[in-house]
Structures are given as C-alpha cells and as structure tokens.
C-alpha cells in the first residue's frame with residue numbers, strides 16, 4: 001500500500017458514499033503523519049492508516065458497523081495492517097460496548113470483534129489513529145474534550161463513557177511524551 005493508492009481508495013469511496021467522513025479522514029491522516037514524524041515512527045505508514053481508518057463507510061451510512069466493513073474490505077485487498085486499524089481505532093477503551101453510537105451488526109460479528117480485541121495488544125499505530133480520530137472533526141481539529149462532549153450530546157451517555165474518556169486522555173499523554181511536547185501544538 002502506498003500513499004497514492006490509499007488516496008485513490010478514499011476517492012473511490014467518496015464516489016460511493018460522499019459525506020463528512022471523507023474530510024475527517026484527511027484530517028486524521030495529516031495529524032497522524034505529523035505526530036509520527038516527531039515520535040520517530042513511520043510517518044508515511046501513519047498517513048496511509050489515517051486515510052483508510054474509516055474506509056468501511058464506503059459501503060453506506062452506518063454506525064459502529066463501519067469498523068467491520070472496513071476490516072473486511074482491506075483484508076480482501078491484502079492490506080492487513082490497515083484492516084486492523086479499521087477495527088482498533090474505534091476502541092480507545094478496549095470493550096466492544098465502548099462505542100459512542102450503536103452496534104448495527106449481528107451477534108456473530110460482535111463475537112468476532114470481542115475475540116479480536118481480546119487477542120490484540122495495541123501497538124503505537126493503533127494508539128496513534130485512536131488519538132487522531134478523537135481529535136479530528138470533519139472541519140479541523142479540536143481538544144479531546146470537545147469531541148467527547150459532542151459525541152455524548154449526539155448519542156447519549158453510556159456505562160463505558162467515562163472509561164473511554166480516560167483512555168483518550170491517556171493516549172494524549174502517551175503521545176505528548178513520545179513527541180516531547182504537546183500534541184495540540186501540532187494542529
């Protein structure tokens with residue numbers, strides 16, 4: 001997978017299901033690239049993973065299901081690292097109930113996801129896209145708190161919400177440490 005091909009996939013997805021998620025994907029990618037280059041990570045890979053993290057939305061408007069659709073799509077074209085990110089970016093807090101929206105998928109798919117998360121130890125790229133997703137809207141960047149509040153106003157407060165918020169703050173601290181500065185200064 002290279003940058004050009006990842007961008008081509010996003011453009012193709014745009015023609016299938018245009019929406020705010022396209023711009024959001026570019027914002028996630030650019031922030032991931034910047035943080036990665038300061039953190040001594042592979043910035044090209046970070047950009048590509050950011051571009052493709054929501055690619056499941058190509059298949060139509062959906063809620064948490066987009067994670068599974070993206071995983072299947074990228075697995076089918078042989079990009080396993082990207083497929084993984086489609087699933088992991090949704091779970092800053094590792095619990096399949098810890099989504100802001102709802103599970104529009106069947107029990108088999110939820111079972112698959114539960115096992116996948118249990119057997120996965122997050123690497124720095126999982127964490128990076130989780131953080132960038134939490135700081136990126138469709139029209140730019142925001143402090144983590146803003147997206148947290150927006151999401152809860154939109155979807156409601158759940159038993160897992162506080163744990164998810166704590167996990168997002170931990171990610172912010174983790175990458176502040178890795179870049180030896182403040183992630184917010186890179187917006």
Ligand SMILES: [Fe+2]
Nearest residue numbers: 053054089090
């Ligand atoms: Fe997503």
